Amino acid sequence: MDISKELKEVENNIQKIDILYRELKNYNQKQTRNFTRYNQKVPSIKEQIINWIEEEIEYLTKKIKLEANQFTNVASNEEKIKFLTGLSVAQLCYFFGLLIETGIIDHKNHADIFRFISENFKTANTDKISTDSIKSKYYNIETSTKNAIREKTITLLSLTKR
Numbered sequence: 001m002d003i004s005k006e007l008k009e010v011e012n013n014i015q016k017i018d019i020l021y022r023e024l025k026n027y028n029q030k031q032t033r034n035f036t037r038y039n040q041k042v043p044s045i046k047e048q049i050i051n052w053i054e055e056e057i058e059y060l061t062k063k064i065k066l067e068a069n070q071f072t073n074v075a076s077n078e079e080k081i082k083f084l085t086g087l088s089v090a091q092l093c094y095f096f097g098l099l100i101e102t103g104i105i106d107h108k109n110h111a112d113i114f115r116f117i118s119e120n121f122k123t124a125n126t127d128k129i130s131t132d133s134i135k136s137k138y139y140n141i142e143t144s145t146k147n148a149i150r151e152k153t154i155t156l157l158s159l160t161k162r
Contacts, residue, residue, distance in 0.1 A: 003053070013060045020060070024053045082122040087152070089129050090145045092121060093138040098149070114138065 003023055007016050027050050043051070085092055096113060099105040107113055114134040121129060137145075 013064050017057055017060050020053050020057045085121050090137040091148050093134055094141050094145050094149050
């Protein structure tokens with residue numbers, strides 16, 4: 001069967017690559033006679049076919065990788081919704097620290113929490129919060145940060161009286 005016809009019958013690129021590898025194996029194993037070529041500068045028919053098959057395999061492999069990357073980029077762009085917080089990064093870190101200390105959040109791995117904050121929150125000043133920044137501010141708490149969170153907590157408590 002003609003290779004091109006066989007490839008047109010298959011819709012899946014992975015199956016096409018499988019067919020091409022099979023044909024490549026077959027052509028590499030074929031015994032050929034050395035005939036006098038019409039043009040000595042042109043490679044033999046066998047070499048030309050093998051080169052064509054290898055180029056097709058490379059093309060389809062790259063195409064599969066590009067499609068996979070586009071899919072993951074679309075998926076990751078759809079998932080990049082972040083909550084805007086009225087807190088600063090330092091205040092957000094301290095607040096999460098309080099949630100952990102009080103047992104509201106029960107997770108032992110702080111790196112997971114830092115990653116969660118980074119991936120799910122943004123502030124008025126920054127859309128991307130680095131995990132290094134979160135880590136630094138989580139462990140180095142300023143007095144002004146504590147006072148700001150204390151005021152927010154008092155506001156929260158006053159809302160519970162309604």
